[in-house]
Amino acid sequence: MLALRPNCEYCDRDLPPDSPDARICSYECTFCADCVETVLFDVCPNCGGGFVPRPIRPSTERRPGVSLARQPASDERVRLKYGRSEVAAFVRAVRDIPPQAGSASRRAPAISPTGRDESSRAARAAAE
Numbered sequence: 435m436l437a438l439r440p441n442c443e444y445c446d447r448d449l450p451p452d453s454p455d456a457r458i459c460s461y462e463c464t465f466c467a468d469c470v471e472t473v474l475f476d477v478c479p480n481c482g483g484g485f486v487p488r489p490i491r492p493s494t495e496r497r498p499g500v501s502l503a504r505q506p507a508s509d510e511r512v513r514l515k516y517g518r519s520e521v522a523a524f525v526r527a528v529r530d531i532p533p534q535a536g537s538a539s540r541r542a543p544a545i546s547p548t549g550r551d552e553s554s555r556a557a558r559a560a561a562e
């Protein structure tokens with residue numbers, strides 16, 4: 435079950451459980467959409483994986499025993515253990531490698547034939 439962590443690990447802004455701006459990686463490292471888009475470029479600084487929007491846990495108990503009140507969000511704030519310049523260097527090294535790429539496929543990303551901004555790693559992976 436997701437802990438629904440209360441803040442962005444990078445900028446420390448609040449991410450309440452009903453926030454549409456929370457992003458999580460497969461390890462549930464939690465960041466805000468702003469940091470993911472403008473600082474992290476879809477690279478989790480803890481694990482190198484990508485992000486998805488965090489699902490909203492229903493506040494209404496539509497099934498017995500299942501709701502935000504029954505399984506409340508975590509109130510344990512988490513802060514990134516890496517400094518900003520270390521994160522920037524890590525992101526630079528990883529951002530052009532799709533998360534699903536093995537260590538042998540460190541090649542330049544494909545240029546989108548559509549000419550659209552394919553800045554998201556997922557979009558690039560889908561285009562390949």
Ligand SMILES: [Zn+2]
Pocket residue numbers: 442443444445446447465466467468469470
């Ligand atoms: Zn943030």
Ligand SMILES: [Zn+2]
Pocket residue numbers: 459460461462463478479480481482483
């Ligand atoms: Zn992570």
